[in-house]
Amino acid sequence: MEFFRIHKTIPFMRHALVLNIISFATFALAVFFLLHRGLHLSVEFTGGTVMEVAYQQSADIGKVREAVSKLGYPEVQVQSYGTSRDVQIRLPAQKGMNSDQQSAQVMQALKTVDPSATQRGIEVVGPQVGDELTTNGLKALGMVVVGIMIYLAVRFEWKFAVATVLANLHDVVIILGFFAFFQWEFSLAVLAAVLAVLGYSVNESVVIFDRVRENFRRYRKMSTVGIIDNAITSTISRTIITHGSTQLVVLSMFFFGGPTLHYFALALTIGICFGIYSSCFVAAAIAMWLGIKREDLIKGTPAKRDGDSEDDPNAGAVV
């Protein structure tokens, strides 16, 4: 089998400008939704009580909601969880009552409506834990960004580091934008997925940049654009197969992993799709706009140091 029978180098960078405008628009849209709607944060961040209740028959969500809201909760979320017989109830933290009383009260109310209701699980989080998680999450994000930038700057060149990190933040913001737009629950597991995507998507850019560096060594007369195009073209088969395989696993998690892994898998799916796109068009294009040159990557070659604004003398016309 061979899926990719590519005769010619595909001129990816010819479309860079248009695609960059599109990705900037998507990015802006994601930021807009993040600011406008905000993330639907899970109980781990907000504090409160989440109860999972199982029924013998399919649960009537409306009735459950009614029973709980009668207890005087202004804001209560009831949704089915996994199967139609399992219901998840989220209660905001209430003053003057501890979680024990809260859950006992709710269970009692539910049992009067339907005696088959049984409590499967309960999770109670104090608000100060949530604040800490948020700061720690941001710290982790910061450390990933700085760590990756330093590594790439040492192994490659600062322009690549900047391009890669920008492309990755683009992915992360877009995932968050999706979660804000659809109001999917943003839990700790999703945070883990987002940070994993950050590492994973760098992976992608690194493979392409690695090839760019190699191409600079190999084809001394090719233009920068040609070299980037060639690098993306010759790694595209690997890119798609790798992401395809990872996606297979993620889909398996999505379908078989149960409700807990549902949003985790979803975040990864978005991350994988945008990861392909961003490493080809965002990272490579930014590196191109930043003006990467042969000398940036191949140190030790007797390239002209003076007059660095001039074009590379070795870079002839595109062959």
Added chain:
Amino acid sequence: MNRYPVWKYAIIVIVLLVGLIYSLPNFFGEAPAVQVSAAKSTVKVDSATQGRVEEALKTAGLTPDLLTLEGGSLRARFATPDEQLKARDTLQRALVPDPSDPPYVVALNLVSRSPAWLTSLHAFPMYLGLDLRGGVDFLLQVDMKGAIDKKAESFASDLRTTFRDKGIRGTSVSRNGQTVEVSFRDAAALQTAKQLIQDQFPDLTTTETQDGSNWRLTATIKPEAARRLQDAALKQNITTLHNRINELGVAEPVIQQQGLDRIVVQLPGVQDTAKAKDILGRTATLEMRLVDESAEGRAAELSGGPVPFGSEKFLERNGRPVIVKKQVLVTGESLTDAQPGFDQQSNQPKVDLTMDAKGGRIMRDVSRENYKKRMAMLIFEKGKGEVLTAPSINGELGNRFQISGSMTVAEAADLALLLRAGSLAAPMEIIQERTIGPTLGADNIEKGFKSVMYGFLAIMVFMCAYYALFGLFSSIALAVNLMLLVAILSMLQATLTLPGIAAMALAIGVAIDSNVLINERVREELRNGASAQAAIHAGYDRAWGTILDSNVTTLIAGIALLAFGSGPVRGFAVVHCIGIVTSMFSAVFFSRGLVNFWYGNKKKLKSVSIGTVWRPKTDGTAVAEGK
């Protein structure tokens, strides 16, 4: 060109063997068992206990198929739950003759079914997180400010006593937040006192101020002393929690410090949150103080008059007010034991208390000076105090004395438990709580396992179809990767959680990346007209740099998660990081070993089974060269 020296193969074989042995215990499942652990700190579970257990089981006609003694607890494994229950009853009878004073806790448990020879190699299965087997999980916050406030209060009272003993007159000592303030009538007294504090209280630093004719000395707890204090408070709270949870008889509880001021408690198998909280939630500190027997005090107690200065009002459990002096005589720290029993003479239930030397000395002094007066035992929960009991002192007390009075047997047992376990160094509060039902746990583990399995199968089918023999090699490398991952996690005795399983699934996806990189590279070399052997060699060589770079960056993300994550994120990060490391070994070193073993010795290798290597019609370098 593509040959490994023997030592490289040897490494592969050894790693595979070790990986196999240490991942094996995870596949045997769990068997019913009975766990015996000590209920008191004075009792030890050792080989003598093992002998007793063996004998007791033998006389009852039961033979455990495995008996292990590890970390102060003894576990006997049985074939059926029926035998397990019988054994529990037998051991309960044999080891715990008096249920009111149990030396051992005999609890039901589950242990791995893995054979004895694996256990003897220290190959244990991974520990399953609560989300996979059900139970309760608490996060407790220790009130460190409360601990330091209390210490400051005790310093204040110590200073008061010391000044009195040394004859420094005209001083007044008061606590102001976390500092102790002393005022003096003259400068000479201040200097003497300052010298005294320097000599006798190394944990305090002093600053002096003078305003008018008023000399003042402010004593502050040194920062390093405060830190030591916090550390000790946390440790003591953990010990106390251990004692309390032992009373619950939970098999394998987890009680761990998290950060500077938090404690994680996990109770597998416990579904009754209320009961668990009841025991844990007695986040109490114990204090002994004198009852204020002055006229005003009596008046306040009987008719609700104003509480005199220097005293506080607390309620007894039946709602009667008791006016108690603010000065703390002894705290729960000095109490070493409390046991319920019966008074021989009056035949009434009683509680026997044992104090440490310091506490005993104080009790002796206090009882001598306050004969026939009342002493209150207060328990503080979440900052609110309650009088447990306020008996009168009927003689000189030493470091052993008893409380008796109108108590039932159950009340005496309850009081003893509270007194014994009540010695928390600082108040605590539950700030996070999770309960996972056992069916939910079983669901989680099944779903997690399925998603890993189906993902793995899908990739394997694809790889074999797309890359032929090389795809098979990649699949084997992937399986080895999974095995090593499980083996390392088992060796570390890591706790497997649902996010951990997710990371395992993701690791499969990410690990295949290295194989794809290699295989694509080999194809590319073949396309460019390289000979078979050269293509393999160049493929692995060239891909290595890329694999290293991409894995290091992924690893950076993983380490950041590990450093700042908590709970599920950490569980994810551990598996993620280990997965990256094992994938480097399996995808690069191991899979090359396979390829070398297969192709390396063939001198005139014509073709490589790596699926279709498509060549453009014009010439072999068309793709690489562009137009």
